[in-house]
Amino acid sequence: MLQALREYPQTWQDRQDSAAAWFKTLRDRICAEFEKLEDELSGGPKIGMDAGRFVRTPWSRNDSITPNHSGSQLQGGGEMSLMRGRVFEKVGVNFSCVHGKFSGVFAPQIPGAVESDGQFWAAGISLVAHMQSPLVPAVHMNTRMIVTSKSWFGGGADLTPIYENIKDTADFHGALKDCCDRHDPAYHPKFKSWCDEYFFLSHRNEPRGIGGIFYDYLDSGDWDADFAFTQDVGKTFAQIYPDLVRRHMNKDWTEEQREHQLIRRGRYVEFNLLYDRGTQFGLKTGGNTEAILMSMPPEAKWP
Numbered sequence: 001m002l003q004a005l006r007e008y009p010q011t012w013q014d015r016q017d018s019a020a021a022w023f024k025t026l027r028d029r030i031c032a033e034f035e036k037l038e039d040e041l042s043g044g045p046k047i048g049m050d051a052g053r054f055v056r057t058p059w060s061r062n063d064s065i066t067p068n069h070s071g072s073q074l075q076g077g078g079e080m081s082l083m084r085g086r087v088f089e090k091v092g093v094n095f096s097c098v099h100g101k102f103s104g105v106f107a108p109q110i111p112g113a114v115e116s117d118g119q120f121w122a123a124g125i126s127l128v129a130h131m132q133s134p135l136v137p138a139v140h141m142n143t144r145m146i147v148t149s150k151s152w153f154g155g156g157a158d159l160t161p162i163y164e165n166i167k168d169t170a171d172f173h174g175a176l177k178d179c180c181d182r183h184d185p186a187y188h189p190k191f192k193s194w195c196d197e198y199f200f201l202s203h204r205n206e207p208r209g210i211g212g213i214f215y216d217y218l219d220s221g222d223w224d225a226d227f228a229f230t231q232d233v234g235k236t237f238a239q240i241y242p243d244l245v246r247r248h249m250n251k252d253w254t255e256e257q258r259e260h261q262l263i264r265r266g267r268y269v270e271f272n273l274l275y276d277r278g279t280q281f282g283l284k285t286g287g288n289t290e291a292i293l294m295s296m297p298p299e300a301k302w303p
Contacts, residue, residue: 015223019145020097020123022227026143026234027095027125031081033242034093034129038085043250046132052085054093059288061098075100080291084298087136087249091129092294098122111217112150121147124155125234126278128295129241130268134261135248137161137168137209138268140295141237142278143230151223153230154216156191157237158199159244160209160268162261168244169210175240176213176233183229191215201271208271265300272296 031054038051060077078096085091099121107113113120124144131138143155159172173192180188195214200207213233218226272279272295282292 015227016121016123016145016147019227019230022231022234023097023123023125023143024095026231026238027079027081027093030127030238031083031093033238034083034088034091037087037242037245037249038083040246041087041249044133044252046086049086052083052088054081054083056081059291061100061288078288078291080288080294082294085132087132087245089130089132090298091127092291093125093127094291094294095125096123096288096291110146110148111152112148115149119148126295130265130297131245131249133249133251134162134253134257135251136245137165138265138297139241141234141241143234145227145230150219152217152219153226154218155230155233156195156212156214157233157241158195158209158212158214160264162257162264164210165248168247172210172212172240172244175236179232179236180213180229182232183225187215187229188213198275199271201267201275203270203274204267206267208267259301262299262301263303265297266302268295268297269300 035051035053038053041047041051057080058077059080061075076096076098078094078098081093081095083091100119102110102113102118102120104118107118110120122144124142126142126144127140129139138160139157140160141155141157143153145151145153157176159168161168176192177188180191191213192211194216195211196207198214199209199211218229220226276295279292279295283289
């Protein structure tokens with residue numbers, strides 16, 4: 001049993017169960033709202049397509065006896081929710097809840113993992129949406145809880161417009177700032193800056209998008225408060241992003257705009273393969289490869 005669990009013998013399992021249940025609830029809420037957007041489409045080049053629906057695919061791992069290719073041992077699983085539609089060209093909303101043992105090489109990179117002899121538990125939701133319209137911004141959101149000999153929350157949300165809209169940018173940042181301020185006024189400047197630094201393609205010397213917030217290792221000493229903030233991040237995203245989609249999804253676009261969208265998507269691929277910590281974490285712990293790489297756009301180009 002993990003050292004962190006021994007500190008709360010009566011309550012820690014309940015906390016893990018509560019976090020995992022919330023991530024599922026958030027997944028269900030977002031999927032329902034995204035399917036509603038598919039039904040609401042009333043204009044634009046894709047109006048003749050059928051409205052999309054999520055297809056859910058469960059996955060599981062049981063590597064408790066034989067380590068997987070990464071050297072880590074993994075048990076548990078999750079569920080991929082994938083939709084291809086007329087508003088969302090490709091969107092994945094994935095849930096996972098896993099536990100196991102990090103490899104000796106990977107454990108030193110994770111806080112508290114050496115002290116827990118590599119043992120860990122992790123649950124979370126991860127979302128990436130690539131849109132049909134170049135006028136509707138792509139988006140990423142994830143929140144998670146991880147336990148080793150320590151425990152913490154992490155996550156955030158960031159927007160990647162093909163053509164930046166000043167009002168969209170202001171409203172997206174404003175919603176996230178309001179969310180942060182409800183919990184700690186120090187959060188937003190810290191987490192916004194962290195996002196700007198994290199979602200940056202250093203090999204191109206350019207940001208991936210217009211940012212948002214990013215946080216990790218959130219362990220204030222008040223688990224309930226940290227969990228409440230993580231829930232609020234999810235709720236805020238589930239409200240603001242559909243609002244942004246509705247502003248632009250019924251507009252027409254040109255072939256030139258589509259071409260620009262595909263080239264900009266190449267930047268998304270580059271970031272996720274070169275820098276994204278979630279991608280590296282999933283692959284190094286032997287997670288479901290298709291779920292991990294669902295963040296990739298269905299089509300991209302390089303000039």
